[in-house]
Amino acid sequence: MEHETKVITGNDLIAWGHRPGPAFAGLLAAAQEGRLRGMAADDIRSMLDSRLPPPAPPQLGLQSGLAFHSNIQANDADEVKNVADVSETMRVLMRTPTIEAGAIMPDACPAGPLGTIPVGGVIAARNAIHPGMHSADICCSVMISDMGNADPKAVLDAATAVTHFGAGGRENGNRFSVSLDLLMEFRENKFLRSAKMLQVAQSNMGTQGDGNHFLFVGRSRKTGRTALVTHHGSRGPGAMLYKGGMEVAEAYRKILSPDTLKQNAWIPADSEDGRAYWAALQLIRRWTKANHNALHQAVVEKARFTLSDRFWNEHNFVFERDGLYYHGKGATPAWGDYAVDAMGLTLIPLNMAEPVLVVKGCDAAHGLGFSPHGAGRNFSRTEHRRRNGAVTAEAMLAAETAGLDIRFHAGAIDVSELPSGYKKAATVVQQIKDYGLADIEDYIDPFGCIMAGDQPPFWQTKKRARR
Secondary structure (H helix, E strand, C coil), X not given: CCCCCCCCCHXXXXXXXXXXXXXXXXXXXXXXHHHHCCCCHHHHHHHHHHHCCXXXXXXXXXXXXXXXXXXXXXXXXXXXXXXXXXXXXXXXXXXXXXXXXXXXEEEEECCCCCCCCCEEEEEEEECEECHHHCCCCCCCEEEEEECCCCCHHHHHHHHHHHCCECCCCCCCCXXXXXXXXXXXXXXXXXXXXXXXXXXXXXXXXXXXXXXXXXXXXXXXXXXXXEEEEEEECXXXXXXXXXXXXXXXXXXHHHHHCCCCCHHHCCEECCCHHHXXXXXXXXXXXXXXXXXXXXXXXXXXXXXXXXXXXXXXXXXXXXXXXXXXXXXXXXXXECCCCXXXXXXXXXXXXXCCCCCEEEEEECCCHHHCCEXXXXXXXXXXXXXXXXXXXXXCHHHHHHHHCCCCEEEECCCECCHHHCHHHCCCHHHHHHHHHHCXXXXXXXXXXXXXXXXXXXXXXXXXXXXXXXX
């Protein structure tokens, strides 16, 4: 009798194949209840067998390193170093066990520790969504509106009055509305349903952020008509989804492939988490498109322009094609039906003093179906500032953007965003042609643009606000 009422311990459960975790307390309680009813240990074990966890999946080791397509050439010392750095990080990245193919674009540049997907990088993964490969700026994208014969300065003035650059969102009383249907779908998704997420989704609507995000006004070389172009991503909602996705991916990495670099962790696409994350990505895409649309429509209404046409495309996202998940980090999808709202044309901005290219993608196999997203950099923002030494920001702006209307909406001149901070636009354009990545349909020549400008880091601003 004493033997039959002996308490079953956690060690007994582990010996039976159960894993310590949230369900452990319930298993112990059920085992002890069975004991009190006089059940034998073997019977209790059989009773709990239905609650055994699934067998641990086999761990995936690193690959020896697949080859990748290189669509970039080096023409000077800076480019030689840049291409070497990009190639080295790609070689490490290609050891990730889910990856089946990779490519780099003419605008490629490193974007983190060795083994991190570079800007201008593309990979195709089997049954895997890698949050680190679309980055925190999920669905960074560009939208263009044909403003007809509107005066470019009037368009830029109207845009200055309605846009919002800088950290954070809009204050109460100055917010743009968010579709209630979209918010309801956020509430139904495990990655998007938190109160903080919903609040940020509302306050960040109608905002453009900082860094290289911009609002550009120019004229079509083909038609002479005025065009408005915006560039930004999913702002706070995307950053929050990225953080949640990386946490879930890290949990899988520890089980599936501990040797994989943390930044390359993945969520299995066919898992419950994978399906929920994929759905969350599509909702964030809808939010981002709505954000572009809201700003464009606000400009139209502010100055009472007539809108003729509008389209957009993303360049930091994940696309499913032929059973593979294509991750473009600063790369533009170049096949016609990459999304249900694809219009057959995409945009490639270069820098504030150069045209925005309107292109038709070539769906080149050596580009994994992608084209560049911009001009990219050959060296860091810090290095750019160092090289310019004592030259003032005002002198640099005047020299590099003569005749253009350049505005910094939320700060001083950001010299790292001037044309000299980027690769030579003509070189990138020539390589797009040389590698057959896209056909240029039109050039939107610049009149002017708005950017956030140089600002203190957000953490300094928050610290000052608390004082």
